[in-house]
Structure formats: structure tokens, C-alpha cells
């Protein structure tokens with residue numbers, strides 16, 4: 356029997372507006388189907404998570420990539436990270452400006468430099484060197500400025516974790532950051548071990564109020580509990596999320612381990628997500644089950 360593959364993707368955790376989320380659900384189902392096909396065809400988890408996150412970035416359906424809204428200076432500064440579990444290689448960009456796929460820039464950091472993270476001008480320069488696709492008309496390309504959100508830290512992000520046929524795990528996360536953020540603000544998503552993590556046993560991607568996920572070291576905590584305490588991804592992710600909540604934050608965590616066991620807990624009103632379970636089933640949801 357072929358080794359199981361599994362994948363979880365998220366389109367951000369947070370409040371749910373009083374509207375239908377059918378477009379996002381349809382899109383996430385298509386992406387889950389695509390992820391399942393790629394994984395069954397033997398495509399490495401690292402390439403699959405990048406592919407899925409890129410598709411979410413360009414869709415404008417989520418607060419990442421094209422769907423990002425500007426910071427208080429009217430500029431779009433985007434964060435992203437990608438990590439390969441088996442090799443522990445990782446790449447991340449923070450406050451990247453002017454490129455269609457921040458996750459592609461994160462991959463370029465991993466593949467083209469000896470570093471893990473580049474920020475600001477350095478990230479832009481590398482993206483240029485890697486000949487990544489540019490955003491030439493940001494005012495038209497990105498989402499319009501979001502209405503001021505009354506919550507302290509309003510959120511939106513996309514992410515994907517996957518287990519491939521060779522048993523390799525990978526994680527990718529990309530975000531426009533929090534709405535109306537201060538220029539230069541960097542969230543948890545590009546910080547390896549906070550918003551994004553993958554090792555030999557588990558891959559994790561977080562979404563929510565990044566400041567709290569950083570202070571809870573959420574992704575790394577969940578992974579360490581799988582690794583050292585032999586917890587299931589579900590137990591480990593719930594533990595990490597409890598600490599986020601104790602500190603006053605909300606959001607969600609997706610995870611998959613080397614056995615194909617998945618987790619998708621959240622403590623916010625909703626989290627857009629889709630799962631390819633190890634038995635091949637696909638589930639899609641935005642609210643609690």
C-alpha cells in the first residue's frame with residue numbers, strides 16, 4: 356500500500372463577517388484536490404505547500420498576497436516563510452514590497468542564500484535578483500484599504516502543511532499581516548518557530564494575532580510537544596493555542612505529522628481551512644465543526 360499523504364491549508368483565522376464564504380470554500384476545496392493530486396503524483400511536500408500558498412496569494416480571497424490591505428502609510432509590506440522538515444532548511448521574508456508571491460521570495464531566500472530571513476530592502480533586492488514577478492500597479496493590484504477594525508489586532512493569513520509520499524513534511528505561511536499595522540511591523544508568520552515550523556515529525560502553520568503567537572512560540576511549542584512528549588498534533592496544537600489564549604490572543608494552528616495525523620484547532624470565531632486526510636477524504640470548513 357502506498358504511504359499516506361496528507362495536507363491542511365488555512366485561509367486565516369479571525370472574526371467571520373455576516374456574508375457567505377462559499378467562494379473561499381470552493382477555492383479551498385479545489386486547492387485541496389490539487390494538493391492531493393500533486394502529493395499522490397510524488398511531488399515533494401515543499402513544492403506542494405509553496406504551490407498552494409502561491410495560489411492563495413494570487414486569488415485575492417484572503418488577507419495575503421493580492422488580498423492584503425495597506426499599512427498605515429498606505430504601503431503593502433508582506434511576510435512569508437517556508438520550511439522543509441527533513442533538511443530543516445528554511446527561508447523567510449519580512450516587510451517585502453512589490454512582489455506577487457511573497458512565498459516565492461521566501462523560497463528564494465532558502466535556495467539562493469546562506470540565510471534564513473531577509474527583511475525590507477534586502478528581501479526586495481533578492482526577489483529582484485530571483486526575477487520574481489513584480490506588482491507594477493499596487494493601488495489596483497491589492498485589496499482596497501480595509502475599514503479600520505475595532506479589535507486591537509485584526510488578522511488574515513494563508514498557510515499550508517503537507518506530508519508527501521516519501522514521508523517528508525513541509526510548512527508555508529504568507530500574510531499581509533494585521534490590518535492597519537504600523538510600518539515595519541513583522542508578525543509571527545515569517546518567524547521560524549513562531550508562525551511556521553517543519554521538522555522530521557511534524558509541520559505547523561499558524562494564523563491569528565501574531566504578537567501573541569510570537570510570545571507563545573506557538574509553532575515551535577506545538578512541534579516540540581509532538582517530538583519530545585509524543586503528543587498527537589491535535590493535543591500539541593491545542594496546548595500551544597491555550598497559551599496564546601492565556602496571553603490574550605486568538606487564532607488557529609494547522610499541523611500534520613509524519614503519520615498523516617492532522618490538527619486544525621482555533622479559538623477565534625472562524626478559521627477558513629481545508630484538509631486532505633490520510634484516507635484521501637477532503638473536508639472544508641470556516642466555522643467550528
Ligand code: ASP
Pocket residue numbers: 367368509510511512530531532533541542543544550561562563564565566606
Ligand atoms: N498571524 C498574522 C500576523 O500577525 C496574521 C494572521 O494570521 O491573520 O501577521
